[in-house]
Amino acid sequence: MAPTIEKTQVGIVGGGPAGLMLSHLLSQQGIENIVIEKRDHETIANTHRAGILETGAVKMLTETGVDSRVKTRGYEHEGIDLRFNGESHRINFKELIDATVWLYPQNDVFVDLAAARERDGGDVRFSCNVTEVLDHLTDTPKIRYTDAEGGEHEIHCDILVGADGSQSTCRRSIPKEDRSENFIEYPFAWFGILTEAPPSAPELIYANSPHGFALISQRNDEVQRMYFQCDPEENVDDWDEERIWAELQRRVDGPDGFQLKRGPIFEKVVLKFRSYVGEPMRYGNMFLAGDAAHTVPPTGAKGLNLAFADVQVLFDALKAHFIDGNSEGLDGYSDKALKRVWKAQNFSYWMTQMLHTRKDATPFETKRALGELNTVVSSKYGQSYLAESYTGWPHEN
Ligand code: PHB
Numbered sequence: 001m002a003p004t005i006e007k008t009q010v011g012i013v014g015g016g017p018a019g020l021m022l023s024h025l026l027s028q029q030g031i032e033n034i035v036i037e038k039r040d041h042e043t044i045a046n047t048h049r050a051g052i053l054e055t056g057a058v059k060m061l062t063e064t065g066v067d068s069r070v071k072t073r074g075y076e077h078e079g080i081d082l083r084f085n086g087e088s089h090r091i092n093f094k095e096l097i098d099a100t101v102w103l104y105p106q107n108d109v110f111v112d113l114a115a116a117r118e119r120d121g122g123d124v125r126f127s128c129n130v131t132e133v134l135d136h137l138t139d140t141p142k143i144r145y146t147d148a149e150g151g152e153h154e155i156h157c158d159i160l161v162g163a164d165g166s167q168s169t170c171r172r173s174i175p176k177e178d179r180s181e182n183f184i185e186y187p188f189a190w191f192g193i194l195t196e197a198p199p200s201a202p203e204l205i206y207a208n209s210p211h212g213f214a215l216i217s218q219r220n221d222e223v224q225r226m227y228f229q230c231d232p233e234e235n236v237d238d239w240d241e242e243r244i245w246a247e248l249q250r251r252v253d254g255p256d257g258f259q260l261k262r263g264p265i266f267e268k269v270v271l272k273f274r275s276y277v278g279e280p281m282r283y284g285n286m287f288l289a290g291d292a293a294h295t296v297p298p299t300g301a302k303g304l305n306l307a308f309a310d311v312q313v314l315f316d317a318l319k320a321h322f323i324d325g326n327s328e329g330l331d332g333y334s335d336k337a338l339k340r341v342w343k344a345q346n347f348s349y350w351m352t353q354m355l356h357t358r359k360d361a362t363p364f365e366t367k368r369a370l371g372e373l374n375t376v377v378s379s380k381y382g383q384s385y386l387a388e389s390y391t392g393w394p395h396e397n
Pocket residue numbers: 049050051052204215217218225298299300301
């Protein structure tokens with residue numbers, strides 16, 4: 001059977017937070033759009049990712065009428081602890097630069113956005129597999145997809161957006177000679193857990209130790225999220241609760257006697273990561289946003305925030321294009337978005353290399369890293385640099 005054919009102004013591949021946020025903003029301006037997503041709602045809602053939102057991301061949710069659950073169920077954090085040599089050093093964002101971040105898990109951001117799209121009659125098609133994107137260099141780029149029942153469809157759009165994550169079909173559809181790939185791999189990964197326990201500390205702790213990095217994060221009063229640096233090939237089945245707690249605890253041990261609050265562990269996962277940027281973020285009439293174009297290691301908590309920053313720039317450009325007939329914003333999209341992307345790459349890389357340990361590190365390298373951590377925490381300017389990058393630069397920059 002021939003595929004069904006539909007027309008829309010903006011065809012969005014990917015219904016994660018970036019794709020849904022863009023769809024939400026476009027619909028508010030009366031710009032038609034259709035979102036195609038491979039996974040089902042439940043799978044995305046149960047995929048645990050990072051949990052820190054910059055103020056700019058929170059504003060995009062609350063000031064555009066998505067939902068204010070982030071404000072009622074999220075937690076505002078005014079700082080973090082950097083812990084090394086067994087001592088904690090608070091970086092007080094509020095006092096240093098009058099900024100804060102919000103602890104609110106990414107899967108809840110997705111749930112809120114999906115609910116807002118449903119409430120507003122948005123066209124979001126879950127469980128639909130994009131088989132091909134084509135005709136990027138024409139005025140009618142197209143999305144071919146198969147629905148859950150095997151039916152074949154084609155969407156003809158004016159503008160195509162690839163917000164389909166790090167395995168992006170859209171990015172891969174750009175001929176190799178028309179894109180450049182920049183990336184580095186790291187010789188470590190994160191072992192993440194979810195545990196039923198109260199918070200161990202009021203704020204997040206980023207810990208460097210001779211045994212490796214650990215992050216003591218949170219979810220709410222009853223559930224906590226924690227990670228420790230591990231081998232990328234680590235198998236979660238080799239780790240029982242006792243072993244996990246011993247490993248986490250020894251990475252935060254110190255003369256202050258700090259003890260993690262323990263509870264039953266109900267999720268264990270190994271997260272591999274790399275730093276990646278595909279350039280440019282445009283090919284003809286297709287534009288890439290979020291993880292489809294770039295990924296960062298989780299140490300800087302930038303992934304979703306960067307995706308939302310892309311969406312803000314792209315939305316402004318699409319609005320000018322469709323409503324005012326001005327395409328300058330679209331022409332400048334890639335350069336503008338990439339400026340922030342490389343700043344976030346720098347910050348995420350810096351945090352990652354400063355806080356993690358390498359098996360093959362020489363004593364010089366280990367001591368140099370401690371010198372770097374000491375430089376940051378002993379200077380108001382060092383602390384402010386971290387605070388400014390962590391809480392996020394204004395969206396115009
Ligand atoms: C998380 O809570 O999952 C989280 C928080 C901060 C990070 C990464 C992950 O940098």
